[in-house]
Amino acid sequence: MSRIFGWDIGGAHLKLGVVDSGTIVAMRQIACPLWLGLDRLADAMDEALAGLPPAEFHAVTMTGELADLFSSRDDGVAQIAQAVTARFGNEPTQFWGLDGFLSLDSALEHPESVASANFHATASLVGTRLPTALLIDIGSTTTDIIRVIDGHAAITARDDTSRMVSGELVYSGVVRTPVMAVVESVPFGGQIIPVMAEHFATMADVHRLCGVLPGHADLHASADGRGKSVDESRVRLARMIGRDAALADAKAWEECAAAIASAQLAKLERAARQVLSAEPLGGDAPVIGAGVGRFLAIELAARLRRPYRSIGELVQASSGLADLVADAAPAAAVAWLLASRA
Numbered sequence: 001m002s003r004i005f006g007w008d009i010g011g012a013h014l015k016l017g018v019v020d021s022g023t024i025v026a027m028r029q030i031a032c033p034l035w036l037g038l039d040r041l042a043d044a045m046d047e048a049l050a051g052l053p054p055a056e057f058h059a060v061t062m063t064g065e066l067a068d069l070f071s072s073r074d075d076g077v078a079q080i081a082q083a084v085t086a087r088f089g090n091e092p093t094q095f096w097g098l099d100g101f102l103s104l105d106s107a108l109e110h111p112e113s114v115a116s117a118n119f120h121a122t123a124s125l126v127g128t129r130l131p132t133a134l135l136i137d138i139g140s141t142t143t144d145i146i147r148v149i150d151g152h153a154a155i156t157a158r159d160d161t162s163r164m165v166s167g168e169l170v171y172s173g174v175v176r177t178p179v180m181a182v183v184e185s186v187p188f189g190g191q192i193i194p195v196m197a198e199h200f201a202t203m204a205d206v207h208r209l210c211g212v213l214p215g216h217a218d219l220h221a222s223a224d225g226r227g228k229s230v231d232e233s234r235v236r237l238a239r240m241i242g243r244d245a246a247l248a249d250a251k252a253w254e255e256c257a258a259a260i261a262s263a264q265l266a267k268l269e270r271a272a273r274q275v276l277s278a279e280p281l282g283g284d285a286p287v288i289g290a291g292v293g294r295f296l297a298i299e300l301a302a303r304l305r306r307p308y309r310s311i312g313e314l315v316q317a318s319s320g321l322a323d324l325v326a327d328a329a330p331a332a333a334v335a336w337l338l339a340s341r342a
Contacts, residue, residue, distance in 0.1 A: 003018065003054075004020075004057045004339050005017075005335060006018070006333065006334040007058065007060045007331060007334070008061050008328060008331040010118075012034070012176060013031060013032055014029070014030045015029045015030075018052065024316065024318065024325055027324035027331070027332065029328050036069075038079065045087055056091070058084070058091055061096040061331075062095075065116070073116075074111040096121045098158055099113060102114065119144035121330050122135060122146075122290060122329045123135045124152070124153055124333065125337060126148050128151065130314070131149075131151050132149055134147055135148060135311075136288070138292075140175035140218075140219075141173040143293070144169060145168055145268075145272050145275045147278070154279065166278070167275045168275055172203075174213065174292060174293030175203060175204040175207075176220065178201070178223075179195060179201045179206060180199070182203065182267070186256055188252065200237075202222070203260075205233035205236050208233045209254055209257035210257050214295075217327075234250065237253060237256060272304060287300060287308050289309070292327050310323075311326050
């Protein structure tokens with residue numbers, strides 16, 4: 001197999017990785033609010049494919065079946081799988097499941113294997129490069145924490161409910177997660193102030209105020225539909241505690257944001273330690289960071305006293321693409337894994 005397109009179809013983003021002759025040669029990430037309709041997926045795919053040559057094979061993984069567009073997860077898998085297969089026409093397509101690649105018919109027969117399996121593809125890629133590691137993929141909405149043992153994804157659960165219980169899935173990301181889902185109160189002005197149970201601000205605002213959010217990470221509208229400057233993020237964060245931003249100086253809001261970011265990091269650290277407690281890894285097993293929030297994975301590696309590597313360093317990619325590979329790791333992973341079967 002020469003030119004393979006790898007797709008990660010999420011509920012909010014579409015990601016594409018292209019492997020040609022064993023090298024990742026292109027990576028693309030596009031906003032795709034799937035909850036608004038399957039036509040959004042078609043539009044995003046057209047945008048992703050613009051200027052690219054035809055694929056010889058497609059590899060697909062997904063989490064978009066969770067979108068409330070669909071009546072159930074099985075329905076979501078079926079609609080997405082059938083839509084992309086129709087879009088690709090005669091170009092052969094394989095779907096990643098928890099036990100490997102599946103044809104369309106097999107994916108429709110076993111939707112529970114295909115649903116939200118993108119984390120498994122990323123961990124499987126890590127396993128082809130390292131025998132032992134801890135994958136921490138921190139995206140816009142969720143975090144996956146997966147042990148790699150003897151070159152394989154060592155998962156303890158196969159569905160989202162069980163994965164949340166095990167700590168392998170944490171519904172906390174660096175962009176779309178509402179602040180009210182991270183903290184119940186914050187220190188401010190010498191007081192502990194409850195945060196409002198309103199979607200006034202997101203973790204994108206928090207990490208923007210902390211100065212660590214990559215500029216390309218936040219592709220969707222802000223909570224109030226306004227801009228994404230530091231000043232506008234400050235206004236949104238202030239609303240969370242019933243204040244106007246002008247009532248305190250910029251440093252006070254930065255400290256407030258830092259407290260919220262610290263709470264999120266602590267939650268992820270607890271989950272990582274829970275995952276490691278299932279079967280501890282050797283002390284030299286590195287943390288492999290992925291996702292647009294991997295700046296937090298670097299901090300987690302330090303807290304866990306483990307070396308850190310970005311997943312973008314583990315594969316051969318064209319110049320300048322290593323960071324984009326890490327941003328959209330599942331898309332790169334499914335393309336790489338399918339190419340490796342040849």
